[in-house]
Amino acid sequence: MTFTDMLRGAAQANRSMLCVGLDPEPTRFPAGLQGDANKIYDFCAAIVDATADLVIAFKPQIAYFSAHRAEGQLERLMEHMRRAAPQVPIILDAKRGDIGSTAEQYAKEAFERYGADAVTLSPFMGFDSVQPYLQYEGKGAFLLCRTSNPGGDDLQNQRIAGLPGEPRLYEHVARLAQGPWNLNGQLGLVVGATYPHEIARVRELAPTLPLLIPGVGAQGGDAEATVRAGWRADAPIIVSSSRAVLYASAGGDFVAAARREAERTRALLQAARG
Numbered sequence: 039m040t041f042t043d044m045l046r047g048a049a050q051a052n053r054s055m056l057c058v059g060l061d062p063e064p065t066r067f068p069a070g071l072q073g074d075a076n077k078i079y080d081f082c083a084a085i086v087d088a089t090a091d092l093v094i095a096f097k098p099q100i101a102y103f104s105a106h107r108a109e110g111q112l113e114r115l116m117e118h119m120r121r122a123a124p125q126v127p128i129i130l131d132a133k134r135g136d137i138g139s140t141a142e143q144y145a146k147e148a149f150e151r152y153g154a155d156a157v158t159l160s161p162f163m164g165f166d167s168v169q170p171y172l173q174y175e176g177k178g179a180f181l182l183c184r185t186s187n188p189g190g191d192d193l194q195n196q197r198i199a200g201l202p203g204e205p206r207l208y209e210h211v212a213r214l215a216q217g218p219w220n221l222n223g224q225l226g227l228v229v230g231a232t233y234p235h236e237i238a239r240v241r242e243l244a245p246t247l248p249l250l251i252p253g254v255g256a257q258g259g260d261a262e263a264t265v266r267a268g269w270r271a272d273a274p275i276i277v278s279s280s281r282a283v284l285y286a287s288a289g290g291d292f293v294a295a296a297r298r299e300a301e302r303t304r305a306l307l308q309a310a311r312g
């Protein structure tokens with residue numbers, strides 16, 4: 039089964055376009071786990087178990103694990119997600135980008151070591167830095183296109199003078215991903231929920247690609263505008279929220295609170311489809 043098949047299956051089964059992001063920060067854990075980096079697995083597994091029937095995907099962000107020397111816990115968590123929620127695809131948010139020989143190692147890390155179904159990548163180093171990931175049949179790769187942070191303007195919004203029509207860099211990335219770079223239909227794009235106009239533009243240029251859309255919740259992105267701009271019946275969007283779900287409560291009820299916030303966000307997104 040390919041990553042895209044998994045996405046469609048989870049969207050349908052869970053009636054969802056919500057992705058729960060797993061960004062474990064021990065200082066924000068509830069009492070009993072608080073400050074303890076050895077509890078990263080326990081915290082994340084509890085969130086996974088509470089939300090697995092509500093999501094289209096899970097998105098662990100690798101930095102939150104490696105910063106705490108918790109790669110072993112990430113391996114266990116990936117195994118747990120595959121066992122407890124086999125229908126839900128896992129997007130490893132690693133934002134890799136390097137020369138081909140190094141990219142081969144990063145691809146091996148994402149798909150063989152961690153068993154991710156998809157990975158996030160920076161396209162900045164060009165196609166040969168993306169190609170090694172495409173050797174893994176059925177796996178997905180999301181290219182950063184128009185990111186959710188204000189600094190995304192610095193490069194992504196600049197026009198490329200040498201190209202016909204002087205497209206903005208993010209528009210060029212969207213065209214490449216929809217067209218010549220998408221050799222086996224494995225590519226998707228990352229577009230921030232904080233920029234709904236750009237989501238709409240990316241959707242115009244990349245009508246069939248899955249869009250990974252972080253930025254609702256803690257970053258204040260507009261969930262309804264996001265869906266109106268990006269959702270198409272035949273092209274999934276994966277709207278990701280991390281902190282708003284993970285830290286919905288700092289108390290002993292954090293699991294129930296996370297589920298409530300995931301339910302609330304899922305309902306908001308579904309309702310916006312019109």
Ligand SMILES: O=c1ccn([C@@H]2O[C@H](COP(=O)(O)O)[C@@H](O)[C@H]2O)c(=O)[nH]1
Nearest residue numbers: 099185186230252255256257279280281
């Ligand atoms: O443009 C981007 C690309 C990736 N991210 C990642 O998504 C989550 C957002 O977390 P929240 O707590 O929901 O704000 C985080 O892992 C980022 O690294 C992004 O925010 N924007």
